[in-house]
Amino acid sequence: MAAIEILDLEKSYPVGFWHKRPKVALYPLRLTIEEGEVFGFLGPNGAGKTTTLKLLMGLVFPTAGTARILGVAMDDPQVKSQIGFLPEQPYFYDHLTARELLDYYGQLSGVPAKGRSARVEQMLERVGLTASAGVQLRKFSKGMLQRVGLAQAILHDPKVVFLDEPMSGLDPMGRREVRDLIQQLRNEGKTVFFSTHILSDAEALCDRVGVIHQGELRGVGAVAELTSEMQGKVEMVFFAPRVPAALTSLGAEARISGDMVNAVLPEEQQDAALDVLRKEHIKLISLMPVRRSLEEYYIQKLRPTESKKGAGV
């Protein structure tokens, strides 16, 4: 069953004072995300990622189109007890402590009073905030606020979790923790829809990604497929003080780092290159085909195209 079905969701805002004209924030978007999938919504700043999430959360009203979450219309309040949401750069009631905030959100989400307190403590422990649970949020760092945000998003054990730029502004350790948490959610069978412009995170976590740019979905694909595509090149790594001239004549592009050489050359020259290394008694460390990276796919999708303004998969 599809966890999220976006059916031609569209958003435009009127701009201008006297002559109001529509500014399109999101062209008709059609997208389906299956249950248990981790989906990365990629795009540069201002691409329409946050607008899409706001529409799905019912925070802004669509100009046209609709969406279904777990088979229920997105504007049905009941479906909201099944979804968790972390906004971008979250800001919470800073007069509350982390424990009070989670308890408040638990009440709003309909977590039964019996067991709510235990659930709050469990979440605080899961995001590593047990020691700071009694401190008011105005004294929290950005990373700690992000952790509170994650805790409130999964507090009520939702089936679908929406995360808007969850790694934004975090230090490497914080990013690692968020990545681990998303992995845990995947292992628990949750559907995760997260927006990001950090491609390495998307590559490490997502089953599928979608690229959005200027309000238009430019492409959707499975990460494994996108990154398995061969480039017709091989990458050789070997120990040598310099690049053999014979290798350069085969069309190798080499980079020297200390005693190590990293050379990329056309696939059809692979055997000839190996012969050169053998002849020169050079020790080969690795030989791998060059695959397309997610970054290349992303850059390709961001290039200006004959836009059809409204795409879907």
Add this chain to the structure above:
Amino acid sequence: MNSRIGSIAFNTFREAVRDRVLYNLIAFALLLSGAAILVGEVSIDIERLVVVNLGLTAVSLFGVVIAIFIGIGLVSKEIDKRTLYTVLSRPVRRWEFVVGKFFGLTGTLVVNTFFMAVGVLLALLYVAHRFETMDAWVLVALYFIVLQFLIVCALALFFSSFSTPLMSAVFTFALFVIGSLSDDLRGFAKITQGMAGALARPSLIWCQIFQL
């Protein structure tokens, strides 16, 4: 009242208390203490009347100022700080949020008014040395002052849901002034002749609508 409205109301009340809104009670206490001492010195036989008038006016003004200045920020602050996102992404309807905020603010004002009422009665006891039966009318006056707060809260919340805080404050305060002075405006329209009278008379109908 459903539990979500109750939770939002309690959170609003807790926010007001922790943001030291009730500190206005200190200013109120100082004002009344000073007034009671001064009245005791300068008034002859009308100490009770002066303290009651001064006390009720102070209760009303303090309450209206709090209602306007907190009320106008209740919704806009949540939008600016984006705390609204994590509330409305839960099974909370928009009207439940607004009603919860309203109850939270009125709860704050009721608690505030309770302490100010205690202050007024203590000042009264200080200047008159004992309570009289007619002092019970102070409680009736306080009841109507609280009702007035509810209207001002509702107006501030209404304007703040679609306007900027500054404009919301102007609109709410203007309506409060019109509502409070509607009797005077009506009297003015009746006795005034010429252009001023012609301009004032159409306002009679609005005076009835906005009378607080």
